Amino acid sequence: MSMDKPIVAQARGYLLSRARWSPFEIIFWIVAFASIFFLQSKHLILTEIAILGLFALSLDLILGYAGIVSLGHAAFFGFGAYVAGLLAKHGIIKEPVLAMLASGVAAMALGFVTSFLVLRGSDLTRLMVTLGVALVLREIANRLDITGGADGLQGIVMEPVLGHFAFDIFGKTAYVYSLVTLFILFLVARRIVNSPFGLSLRSVKGNPLRASAIGINVNIRLVAVYTIAAGYAGIAGALLTQATQFASLSVFDFERSADVMLILIIGGTGYLYGGLIGSVLFKLVQDYLANVNPQYWQFWLGLVLVMMIMFGRVYGAVMATIIYVACLALKLSFMQSIIITIIAVAVLGLMRPQILQITSRITERAKAALDGVKAKFRRSA
Amino acid sequence: MAPVLETKGLVKEFGGITATNDVSLTVQKGARHALIGPNGAGKTTIINLLTGVLRPTTGTILLEGRDITSLDPHKRVQLGIARTFQINQLFNDMTPLETIGLAVSERLELGGQWWRLVGSKSVVIEESVEILDRFHLADVMDHRTGDLPYGKQRLLEIALAIACKPNVLLLDEPAAGVPEAERHDILDAVAALPKDVTVMLIEHDMDIVFSFADRISVLVNGGLFVEGPPDEVARDPRVKAVYLGEEVVHG
Numbered sequence: 001m002s003m004d005k006p007i008v009a010q011a012r013g014y015l016l017s018r019a020r021w022s023p024f025e026i027i028f029w030i031v032a033f034a035s036i037f038f039l040q041s042k043h044l045i046l047t048e049i050a051i052l053g054l055f056a057l058s059l060d061l062i063l064g065y066a067g068i069v070s071l072g073h074a075a076f077f078g079f080g081a082y083v084a085g086l087l088a089k090h091g092i093i094k095e096p097v098l099a100m101l102a103s104g105v106a107a108m109a110l111g112f113v114t115s116f117l118v119l120r121g122s123d124l125t126r127l128m129v130t131l132g133v134a135l136v137l138r139e140i141a142n143r144l145d146i147t148g149g150a151d152g153l154q155g156i157v158m159e160p161v162l163g164h165f166a167f168d169i170f171g172k173t174a175y176v177y178s179l180v181t182l183f184i185l186f187l188v189a190r191r192i193v194n195s196p197f198g199l200s201l202r203s204v205k206g207n208p209l210r211a212s213a214i215g216i217n218v219n220i221r222l223v224a225v226y227t228i229a230a231g232y233a234g235i236a237g238a239l240l241t242q243a244t245q246f247a248s249l250s251v252f253d254f255e256r257s258a259d260v261m262l263i264l265i266i267g268g269t270g271y272l273y274g275g276l277i278g279s280v281l282f283k284l285v286q287d288y289l290a291n292v293n294p295q296y297w298q299f300w301l302g303l304v305l306v307m308m309i310m311f312g313r314v315y316g317a318v319m320a321t322i323i324y325v326a327c328l329a330l331k332l333s334f335m336q337s338i339i340i341t342i343i344a345v346a347v348l349g350l351m352r353p354q355i356l357q358i359t360s361r362i363t364e365r366a367k368a369a370l371d372g373v374k375a376k377f378r379r380s381a
Numbered sequence: 382m383a384p385v386l387e388t389k390g391l392v393k394e395f396g397g398i399t400a401t402n403d404v405s406l407t408v409q410k411g412a413r414h415a416l417i418g419p420n421g422a423g424k425t426t427i428i429n430l431l432t433g434v435l436r437p438t439t440g441t442i443l444l445e446g447r448d449i450t451s452l453d454p455h456k457r458v459q460l461g462i463a464r465t466f467q468i469n470q471l472f473n474d475m476t477p478l479e480t481i482g483l484a485v486s487e488r489l490e491l492g493g494q495w496w497r498l499v500g501s502k503s504v505v506i507e508e509s510v511e512i513l514d515r516f517h518l519a520d521v522m523d524h525r526t527g528d529l530p531y532g533k534q535r536l537l538e539i540a541l542a543i544a545c546k547p548n549v550l551l552l553d554e555p556a557a558g559v560p561e562a563e564r565h566d567i568l569d570a571v572a573a574l575p576k577d578v579t580v581m582l583i584e585h586d587m588d589i590v591f592s593f594a595d596r597i598s599v600l601v602n603g604g605l606f607v608e609g610p611p612d613e614v615a616r617d618p619r620v621k622a623v624y625l626g627e628e629v630v631h632g
Contacts, residue, residue, distance in 0.1 A: 015506065196491050211472075214458060218455070
């Protein structure tokens with residue numbers, strides 16, 4: 001190493017810097033694990049978030065890193081959920097961690113087999129094929145006796161995790177179990193995307209024609225990542241079954257596939273945290289709106305999405321929040337809210353070029369200010 | 382000397398159009414072979430057939446005597462055929478360092494490894510830096526490829542093919558769209574290739590063709606029209622006629 005020319009050392013530094021842990025990441029995980037102790041009353045929803053985050057992480061592996069769009073990712077989630085349920089119900093594998101891993105392997109097998117369907121064709125054909133696979137599986141689970149049909153898999157009793165930690169009614173065990181699983185699988189995913197294999201996936205996503213022209217077997221790489229992602233989704237599904245001791249047909253629902261796609265787009269693709277952050281935001285907003293506004297919460301969720309597409313993630317969310325808060329403060333009825341919101345969106349839409357100019361100026365100032373703070377910090381350090 | 386690359390009766394039809402019409406080419410090892418012809422003569426189609434992007438309707442392609450007609454593109458690269466594209470085909474969201482590093486690690490069969498970090502193999506880094514340096518890309522190796530000036534992207538386009546260490550290099554208009562001042566960078570890089578690397582060049586600029594090639598094939602309407610050493614081709618009245626845009630008169 002000491003024999004390196006400076007430029008080689010510099011190049012190594014550039015390459016390795018991508019995999020270095022940033023302060024943001026460290027804080028993210030400290031906060032996540034701190035929630036075990038500080039948010040005890042929220043463990044049920046936190047468990048849902050962790051499971052959804054793992055599911056979104058799985059979609060990010062194929063969409064964000066390999067460019068494969070899917071509207072049927074719930075196929076693997078649901079498959080893992082049912083396998084875990086059947087393993088527990090029939091006492092085949094009693095210990096939850098082993099059962100979860102077995103469910104992941106089963107989902108990987110399904111992912112491997114179905115991956116050949118997504119190799120060819122455009123994004124549109126991929127959307128249709130993935131959607132079709134999920135529909136087929138849902139119908140199979142609906143018709144078979146062993147899966148309990150429309151009633152779902154009932155009578156699942158979970159043994160303690162690793163033989164020691166029994167699932168409790170407050171959901172603490174389930175949350176710690178889900179979070180630790182998410183963290184370990186996140187570490188593996190982080191390793192994968194920063195490896196030569198991960199780099200080759202990015203090249204396949206960026207330009208498959210050129211990737212094959214430098215000797216990369218594009219299809220094998222796509223099969224590999226699809227199989228891995230299916231395993232991740234299957235484990236997420238298994239966690240849901242184990243945490244709720246129940247598996248129903250809803251695990252295969254189209255909404256589940258669509259939601260996870262939305263979550264990933266809200267959080268951003270291709271940097272692994274998008275699905276995790278998206279899950280937190282999605283679940284919290286959904287939970288809050290469903291409490292305040294049980295009938296119409298999806299209207300407000302829709303507003304957030306439209307504004308995000310028009311004005312970017314941050315500014316769009318802020319504007320949607322302002323409109324929502326205004327409607328709430330004025331104590332408008334739902335019909336009045338709809339009318340005001342539609343007018344506001346139309347006006348904002350017409351003024352979009354001017355607004356984008358303003359927001360980009362704000363972003364530049366904020367970046368400059370942040371750089372200033374960083375420089376000051378470095379000087380004093 | 383045995384030919385390194387050979388095509389026999391190569392035909393490619395798209396619907397009713399014959400893009401490649403019964404082309405039988407022989408390229409000797411270490412040759413500097415130029416493929417010229419008017420627009421639409423089917424030059425790029427031949428490159429696509431040789432690299433496996435397209436499959437011929439009939440005919441065979443031999444690499445060092447081995448039939449590669451039905452091999453996938455990536456397998457042909459592994460056997461030593463690399464190409465550049467007429468219109469840049471790069472990985473815009475990656476850096477030149479990552480791009481070249483990727484090609485080098487794929488060639489060394491390290492590309493499938495998922496447990497190792499990018500940047501942990503010294504052989505890959507050293508070779509990548511050497512290539513980047515040779516193509517005047519070392520100073521921008523950590524920039525986003527999509528943000529580089531066109532001339533630099535063009536150099537990367539060629540460097541990427543070189544990083545595959547080909548025995549046969551197919552260059553599809555390497556200097557296309559490059560400003561005069563930066564052209565010599567690209568031409569020098571091509572001229573500096575080892576003598577045992579076989580190069581096939583598609584080019585419109587006749588100055589480049591005649592200063593580079595030791596053998597020229599002229600394609601017209603998908604078919605091989607004239608082939609020979611540069612001086613012979615230059616003197617051929619039929620070639621002049623084609624380049625002046627006149628109808629070909631068969632005699």
